[in-house]
Amino acid sequence: MKLQQATRYAIWAVIELASRPTDQVRAQELAQIYRISQNHLVRVLQTLTRANIVSSVRGPGGGFTFCGNAKRLTLFDIISLFETGWPGEVSNGRPPGSALGAELSRVLNEVDRITSATLRSVTVQTIINNAERASRMRDLTERLPKAS
Amino acid sequence: MTSQRIKSPEAERPSDDEIVIREGSRNDFPDIIALDAGIAGISRPEFWHEFQEHRAATNTLIILVARRSGKIVGYAMGEVRAWPVRGPACGWIYAIGVEKENRQRRAASALMTELIERFRAQGVGTIRTMIDVDDHLLMSFLRSLGMTAGPFVELEMSIAQ
Numbered sequence: 001m002k003l004q005q006a007t008r009y010a011i012w013a014v015i016e017l018a019s020r021p022t023d024q025v026r027a028q029e030l031a032q033i034y035r036i037s038q039n040h041l042v043r044v045l046q047t048l049t050r051a052n053i054v055s056s057v058r059g060p061g062g063g064f065t066f067c068g069n070a071k072r073l074t075l076f077d078i079i080s081l082f083e084t085g086w087p088g089e090v091s092n093g094r095p096p097g098s099a100l101g102a103e104l105s106r107v108l109n110e111v112d113r114i115t116s117a118t119l120r121s122v123t124v125q126t127i128i129n130n131a132e133r134a135s136r137m138r139d140l141t142e143r144l145p146k147a148s
Numbered sequence: 149m150t151s152q153r154i155k156s157p158e159a160e161r162p163s164d165d166e167i168v169i170r171e172g173s174r175n176d177f178p179d180i181i182a183l184d185a186g187i188a189g190i191s192r193p194e195f196w197h198e199f200q201e202h203r204a205a206t207n208t209l210i211i212l213v214a215r216r217s218g219k220i221v222g223y224a225m226g227e228v229r230a231w232p233v234r235g236p237a238c239g240w241i242y243a244i245g246v247e248k249e250n251r252q253r254r255a256a257s258a259l260m261t262e263l264i265e266r267f268r269a270q271g272v273g274t275i276r277t278m279i280d281v282d283d284h285l286l287m288s289f290l291r292s293l294g295m296t297a298g299p300f301v302e303l304e305m306s307i308a309q
């Protein structure tokens with residue numbers, strides 16, 4: 001699945017901010033964590049601010065905070081702020097009356113439907129919880145005595 | 149028989165607001181069927197009767213109900229099965245639903261907790277289910293528990309002539 005750079009930055013920023021909801025995080029810090037361009041990130045954060053997903057406080061000690069509802073905000077909600085006509089764009093170009101075109105369109109629709117269902121059902125909180133669960137499991141496995 | 153309560157677990161008797169999880173009895177079936185018809189949008193008594201008979205015959209099927217103020221507001225059904233044949237047996241969730249008016253009170257979470265406990269007691273390490281790809285609400289709920297796509301995909305074909 002190919003997402004635009006801005007979309008990827010938005011997903012990273014939202015997840016990072018939502019995982020530390022009490023912190024004011026500066027764009028510079030976010031850009032450093034993900035090794036991405038701060039200028040591009042700032043534009044993305046402005047779009048997220050307009051969508052009431054993050055809020056910003058200016059000045060020293062200021063930064064960006066997550067202000068959305070992590071349990072309801074899905075990956076699809078974030079993606080659709082940045083990608084237009086997605087998903088479903090590819091599957092509409094069927095030549096009228098062509099059986100091969102119709103079949104190709106059906107296959108592409110199948111992919112879109114699954115992708116869309118996945119993105120619409122994965123919330124920001126689900127990602128954070130799964131990541132925490134995975135690192136707890138990793139810690140647990142590392143603490144287990146190794147079989148010699 | 150185990151039962152699970154959410155909210156005020158220290159209380160002797162469940163308070164009015166409390167969700168109580170119990171094994172569904174034969175007498176609960178009419179209520180479960182009516183509730184399921186409201187939730188799924190189709191009445192499917194034969195589906196439930198088949199499972200009722202299956203439970204009586206095999207003793208492997210788990211049917212749980214969530215009650216609030218004595219009324220059945222949710223149900224969950226599952227079974228440990230070695231299917232698909234590849235891989236060890238796992239806990240299959242066949243159905244789960246909560247009445248619209250009683251959603252977002254963690255009734256479904258409590259049903260799942262109890263179901264998972266029962267599966268664990270039978271020695272399985274994985275749960276699995278199959279749901280409508282367009283049911284984003286149910287998928288969201290199951291994903292919120294930590295469920296993710298597994299290694300199988302459902303394929304089908306019409307064989308009508």
Ligand SMILES: CC(C)(COP(=O)(O)OP(=O)(O)OC[C@H]1O[C@@H](n2cnc3c(N)ncnc32)[C@H](O)[C@@H]1OP(=O)(O)O)[C@@H](O)C(=O)NCCC(=O)NCCS
Binds near residue numbers: 250285289
């Ligand atoms: C999916 C369903 C079972 C959830 O029941 P519920 O009792 O409301 O769920 P819970 O209160 O235990 O919710 C647990 C988590 O699920 C997620 N969730 C529940 N409702 C949600 C919603 N409307 N949107 C997004 N996520 C939701 C949340 O992460 C929630 O956690 P939270 O309480 O911390 O917010 C219920 O909505 C339902 O019955 N839907 C219809 C399912 C169906 O058709 N069944 C019949 C065929 S199997």
